[in-house]
Amino acid sequence: MIVFACGISHESHSFSKLRTEISDFEGADVGAIDSKPELLDTRSTEGGILSAAQEFGWDLRFPFCAHATPSGPLAEEAFETLVGRLLGELKRAKAVDGVLLALHGAMFAEHVPDCEGEILERVRAVVGPRVPIAITLDLHANFSDRMAALSNIATSFRTTPHTDQWETSNRAARLLNEAMHRGTAPHVYVARLPMLAGMDMGRTIDPTGPMNRLLAMARKLELETPGVLDISLNAGFYYGDVFEAGPSVTVTAHCDDASYGDLAKKIMxxxxxxxxxxxxxxxxxxxxxxxxxxxASGVGPVILVDYTDGPAGGAYGDGTQLLSALLVENPEKTVVGPIYDPLAVDEAIKAGVGASVRLMVGGRIDPAYGGPPVEVFGEVVRVSDGNYLRKGPYATGTTGHLGQGVCVKCGNVSVILVSRRQQPEDREQYRIFGIDPERLNILACKGINHFRADFEPISRELIFVDSGGLVSVDFTRFPFRNVRRPVWPLDDDVAPPQ
Ligand SMILES: [Zn+2]
Known part of the structure; x- marks a missing residue:
């Protein structure tokens, strides 16, 4: 079986000023993932696909798997470059038996609102109607009708933090393998209700939370209902201002039968x-x-989670409100960061380790979301290239990049500044700056959900902060234009569904 796999993944915040360029994508160059056996042992999307290819003896063509930290809409050139590379490689692969695409589901470009639907349409035009196409999605996907019509298999992460990236891509590969051998193309059904938010944003940390209850319902119905291959829940991404934004349920089934759409609606x-x-x-x-x-006392750090400025949700990651308050409070053994500020990093690196510096930090992109630049006066104690190996439960074994970074010590508070927007996700991100997170009193980081996999087990307490960042839980701050109306919670007159 000749299988073509490729990944293009981004969560696009419609209200961010920070346009996403091709240079923001990691892994966007054609570098033949099928010839990188070291990825086999990683708990990643690539690892799940490579393992399946080995197990099933596929002739795998997997040119690249590109992803970028969530930010604003993609520049037209970024989208067209990535999709152009994908289509070029797909055409080079010639007669493929199946296609597996690792997508996000909430990618938005300045000229294309439903990027995943658009990618599927262009891929379908190359391979024709009969070749099965499987897609893997982040569970924060905004799943469109076009995506359902153009794919044969759709499966999403089942955990937030997303620690099941390997399992999800491996599951998609298994379903694709079965479809290719059976010679029949499965169908995807999607159900939505007038909801922009819900499913507790997909969080699965609390075993009794709504997402886990819905997932249990999905697993039961998947087993009980003949012909069902997969049921996936998408909590949606409500900062993506697209018509079909919000939670959805997808059912992948053997055959074309409207009852599978009813099943999806039952879970919705x-x-x-x-x-x-x-x-x-x-x-x-x-x-x-x-x-x-x-x-004030106890084991492990109190983690101040600067949630609304979290890059994992598309916020700028350079907000200063919490930094400013902690510099005044000056509590013992405190670390703040990483904070995104390439200019301040440059200045500190030029001054060098041991130098005293006075830097204006953060608040550069849009001070309306997270505060203006703040003066940081201290000693540069560490410089790092920002590269780290993920050792925690999130994407274990893969490498991450914070870009060039520095640690500046100001009284009791150490401030980590980096030149790449990246969510906190692994304790190694602090160890590269000579900091043991376990020994801190306070750690102020810009996490949302994924940091919890590696950090919650060592924390004394998590305190979630609203510092006015772009991942605001106050929907009224955003000028929605494209989402279908009426929709909960933007409108009062949303009729309860029948
Ligand atoms: Zn997600």
Missing amino acids: LAAWETRSFVSLRHYGVDEAIARTREV
Whole structure:
């Protein structure tokens, strides 16, 4: 079997000023992933596909797997370059028996709102109607009708933090393998309700939370219902201002039968019931600092989670409100960062390790979301190339890049500045700056969900902060234009679904 696999993945925040360029993508160059056996042992999307290819004896063509930190809409050139490379390699592979695409589901370009639907349409035009196409998605996908019509198999992550990237791509590969051998193309059904948010943003940390209950329902129905190959839940990405934004359920089935669409709707109706449930409480900056005083002693760090400025949700990662408050408070053994600021990094590196520096830090992209630049006066104690090997549960074994970075010590507070926007996700990101997160009193990081996999087990307490960043939980801050209306929670007159 000749199988073509390729990945293009990005979560695009419609209201971010930071346009996503081709240079923001890692792994975008054609570099033949099928000839990189070292990826076999990683807990990644690539690892799941390579393992399946080995197991099934596929002749795999896997030219690249590109992904970028969530940010604003893709520049037209970035989208066209990536998709052009994908189509060029697909045509070079000639008569393929199956296609496996690793996508996100919430990618948005300045000229194409439904990027995944567009990619599928262009791929389908090359391979024709009979070759099965499987797609893997992040569970924060905004799943469109066009994606359902043009794919044969769709399966999404089942965990947030997304620690099942390997399992998801491996599952898609298994379903694709069966479809290729059977010679029949499965169908994908999708159901949505007038909901922009819900499913507790897909969080699966609390075993009794709504997402886990819905996932259990999906697993049961998947087993019980003849002809069902996969049921996936997408919590949606509500900062993606597209018509079909919000939670959805997909059913992949052997044959074309409207009852599978009803099955998807049945789970969506259960999701409607818990739509307003949010498992996190967000504190204001002052409230959060006061809370750290209340839990002043104990084992492991108190983690101040600067949630609304989290790059994992498309925020800028250069907000300064929490930094500013902590510099004044000056609590013992405290680390703030990473904060995105390539200019400040440059200045600190030029000054060198041991030098005293006075830097203006952060707040450069849009101070309206997270505060203006803040003066940081301290000693440069460490410079790093920002490369780290992920050793925690999230994408284990793969390498990550913070870009050139520095650690500046200001009293009791160490500030980590980096030149690449990257979410906190692995303790190694601190070890490369000579910091053991386990020994800290306070760690202030810009995490949302994924950092929890490696950091929650060592923490004394997590305190979620709303510092006014772009991942705001206040929907009224955003001028939605494209999402279907009426929709909960933007409108009051949303009729309960039948
Ligand atoms: Zn996600």
